[in-house]
Amino acid sequence: MAKFEKIEDFLEDGSFRESVLAGRRDPKWESWLKDNPKKAVCYHRAVAILKEIREDSEIWDPKRKKAVLDRLKSSRRKAGRAKKNTHRVTLHVAAVIGALVLVAFAWLIGWNGVEKKPEVATRSTNEEWVIKTSPAGQKSRIILSDGSTVTLNSDSEIRYRPGFSVAHREVYLKGEAFFEVAPDSLLAFKVYSGTLVTHALGTAFNIRNYENMDHKVQLTSGKVSVLHGSARENAIYLDPGQELILGRKGRLEKKDFDASKALLWKEGILHFDKAPFDEVVATLERWYGVQITLKNRPGRPIIVSAEFQKDYLSNVLNSLGYSFGFSYTLHQKKVTIQFNGNSL
Template sequence: MEPEHKDKTLIRKYLNQNCSPEEMKEVKRLMLVPGTQQIFDELLSENWTGLEAEENTDQPHLQEKLQQFYRNLEGEEARRSHQKGEEESTVRVIKQRTYLRYAAVMAVIFLGLGTYGILQYKKTPVAEQIAMREVLNPRGQRSRIVLPDSSAVYLGAGSRITFPEQFEANSREIALEGEAFFEVTKDPKKPFIVHTGKVQTRVLGTSFKIDAFKNRPLTIAVATGKVRVDEYLNETSKSLAILTPGQKVTYDQGMIKTANTEIDEINGWKAARLVFHNESLKEIATELERWYNVEISFDNKGKAKEKISVVLQADVPLNKIMKILAATGHFKYHITSRNVSIN
């Protein structure tokens, strides 16, 4: 039997109220991912006894429905006890516990479910549910995406964005893994929120760039307008920075660093202009690996640690960009297919 997918395992833990605070955050992130609803439906259908989703979410009404559900379970188990032999008593006990546990889960879903819209999963007709879109760029590919509000996203290589086909009435929320430049249509009544792990970037109408790759520091740089950056942890929020044009914040394992940056450098990224300030050749190589879908290795490990400053135009053939980098970093290189060796 194949092991259960980690997302399904996590949602199962949520339905059984066994999630840690960090896992709760991951569940909320999954809400923005297409296909999550199907996982919920599958898990909510296990050992199902026919309780239907309720349009009436009044608390007394739901309490009455749940009490009726419990009575039905007890009646069903009583009928089974007359029909089954003594040898099946253990099976009945297991099933009864399963039903009661599921009823407890439904109680959480129906009565406690202000939590991040799970109620909407079960009470909204399928035709009214908002469809989600996901755009994933492989390494070596970039794209421009127009969102439902006409905002533009320049999505980098090896990056992913998830967003609804139609934004909600009072907010515009998307999720990002990787890097992207945003040109957000101004709408004071609907804040634009970018989810990157436990950090949220909130704007009303502005342009900015986010670098949010896994296992790397998170960086947000602003070209126009104003941006607010918050951390959400254990259901509480903490302000990390308020950024204006020419400012950026870096967040790395709880450490926060703000600095000034050139607006032309932020905007230039859209046109494949990469600016490196006193960065190691290894860090620059990692960036180029993603942009060109290649593997870059160093024969001399010490060379990889050397730091340089350089401006590269990453929309030209790889051999041209390597000539510029080699002249700046004083090294030789060899390109074979999709592999580059530096010595």
């Protein structure tokens, strides 16, 4: 097998193009990737280019073909202008775009002859997005085309526009996710979560962006900057072990956090540290895919500190009910919690 030192080496290889465009797993390439981890970035970039060509060629009408070619030509013109204005290394980018145009033309005239297969990702009707979700009661691990990995918590979603890892590395998050970002000196990795924008190059961090909860950015390795709103001059930098909290009232707070506790959700462990009862209820609904109704709720705040290791919902409710004075009924996916009259 060839050395495959550059992105175009992959694009020019027939077996590589065929396996990616067909949307099938190829044990030969999976084995090669394990033996050559340092070349993963080039590999995933080439995969992203071919996938975008395949997605753009889904509708075979002249208008669609013209739009694809116009966009590719525009990319070449932009690369040419960048080359005139700067003396930075743009030959590599131009070579990649040239290879992309070459492969795109070949694809449009039927060079590969691969039938379009349905994608796992979801696309919206108004604007094209690639969407990955983890429904309530589940967690998902996603490998992005740049080699970065994302672990999605329950009831969470990431979305990004076509061209990820080629033209941009911008991800939009709803819910909670742990990101392990592949290094890239040209394209910064950006996560948009509500009014926060987290910038990174190669690092690992956790972001929580659930409704009706404090939003958090928690850094475990590397370095990130976080913007609140559009004020670039107010960027907040985090070092490993630091978190930025955006409270529900809009207050920003930077402090240290315990990563060994904050990331227990990745291992399927529920951990509550002085959490309001509403937050506990919302978390249980996401983790177990249920709907919880509260009855006869006490007027005083209920604060929960507890940990449950991969336990059944019934055991969690039994423990909490004993501590905070409530009983419950569980029918299919609906839970009713009834507080005792003398609780708290």
